Amino acid sequence: MVTDRQGHSRTDATVRCGAATLVLLLAGCAGGGAGGASDAKPSGGVPSTTTAVAPETALSSAQLATPAPGEAGHAEVLEVYRLMAAEYEKAYRAASAEGTDLERYMAPAAAGEVEKDLARLAGQGAAMRGALGHDPEVTALAAAAQPPTATVRDCVDASGWQTLDTTTGWRIPRPDDQPSRYVATARMEHRPGERWKATAYTVDEKRSC
Numbered sequence: 735m736v737t738d739r740q741g742h743s744r745t746d747a748t749v750r751c752g753a754a755t756l757v758l759l760l761a762g763c764a765g766g767g768a769g770g771a772s773d774a775k776p777s778g779g780v781p782s783t784t785t786a787v788a789p790e791t792a793l794s795s796a797q798l799a800t801p802a803p804g805e806a807g808h809a810e811v812l813e814v815y816r817l818m819a820a821e822y823e824k825a826y827r828a829a830s831a832e833g834t835d836l837e838r839y840m841a842p843a844a845a846g847e848v849e850k851d852l853a854r855l856a857g858q859g860a861a862m863r864g865a866l867g868h869d870p871e872v873t874a875l876a877a878a879a880q881p882p883t884a885t886v887r888d889c890v891d892a893s894g895w896q897t898l899d900t901t902t903g904w905r906i907p908r909p910d911d912q913p914s915r916y917v918a919t920a921r922m923e924h925r926p927g928e929r930w931k932a933t934a935y936t937v938d939e940k941r942s943c
Contacts, residue, residue: 859901871887884924885921892939917938921933
């Protein structure tokens with residue numbers, strides 16, 4: 735992700751949190767625009783990032799810490815995924831994970847990769863605005879595995895998600911070839927004594943859904 739500040743043109747930059755297929759192994763990568771932000775004037779494309787609808791009512795700690803088979807297990811996995819996505823989106827709006835609970839829902843290595851990307855975003859004077867829509871589903875659940883694992887496939891709606899140049903206030907448009915809805919996949923694990931957590935997060939912004 736690069737933002738060029740020559741003169742008042744910041745939009746030749748390409749700020750990326752996963753424009754081409756972004757695969758974060760043991761990693762993760764992440765609403766209306768900020769009030770008063772003007773539309774982008776320059777040309778240039780910036781992809782949206784992956785992240786989140788507002789979380790539904792959170793499950794209790796005991797529920798989150800206990801895997802369950804079948805539909806009940808699916809509900810617990812999806813609840814943690816939504817909570818993770820909400821924290822992920824919050825972090826990208828601030829271009830920082832500080833003040834978020836991202837590490838509660840992502841394994842350390844995955845959260846660390848997100849923090850690296852957030853630092854790059856902040857260093858280029860950019861942040862995300864708006865909101866991402868989500869339509870996640872559990873496509874696999876191995877409740878009897880050690881540790882239990884699950885796969886979540888999400889159709890992310892990025893039509894309301896924009897990259898903002900924080901110096902000029904310009905919104906940087908996404909590339910023309912990037913669909914407004916694309917696929918994200920999370921691998922979840924349930925370690926003993928812990929809640930479900932995302933250990934890998936894959937965003938394919940070229941794959942429409």
